[in-house]
Amino acid sequence: GEDVEQSLFLSVREGDSSVINCTYTDSSSTYLYWYKQEPGAGLQLLTYIFSNMDMKQDQRLTVLLNKKDKHLSLRIADTQTGDSAIYFCAEFLDSSYKLIFGSGTRLLVRP
């Protein structure tokens, strides 16, 4: 079955790095995504990684993919208070065009 799991909560100090982890089950997913949700708002696509890549860097964001272990992580460098939000990883199912979301990780950035 399809299942995506994340830790529920992460607290970091402003300026530190944040690492949010995700595990997924469908090895056939072509793309894996990270979304950000601010309070009371919809989802904003942050970044994505193609399944044949190990790493992708986009400014302060670094995505690491371990396909063997089906483990995905998002690293945010120099975390700012504006980064406080819920972060969802999602896997894209090619067969149905569906996105399967993890439970979301609430990131709290302390001043």
Place this chain on the structure above:
Amino acid sequence: GAVVSQHPSRVICKSGTSVKIECRSLDFQATTMFWYRQFPKKSLMLMATSNEGSKATYEQGVEKDKFLINHASLTLSTLTVTSAHPEDSSFYICSARDLLTSLDPTDTQYFGPGTRLTVL
């Protein structure tokens, strides 16, 4: 980037009434729209996939007579919660796929801002 709007952003209704939520793609055509439900501190649960001009496909456990979905045009899909009850209170989010760029991984789905439904 493409914009998806939802209306209303927030609605409060009495138990037993029906509520309609609209999802619009503002600057692109969307052959497919998705409806999600988000519970507090929980993930997004896909409710149904709405294809323009055809019946929606509902996920297992979602009552199609309870959650009526209509996708009459390439820019509009509606979700009607019929005979709403307090347990239907939730955050409903729609997303839409761009017809022209549907193969682009960054444009797979654009999300609306969500609708907060509270049933008293």
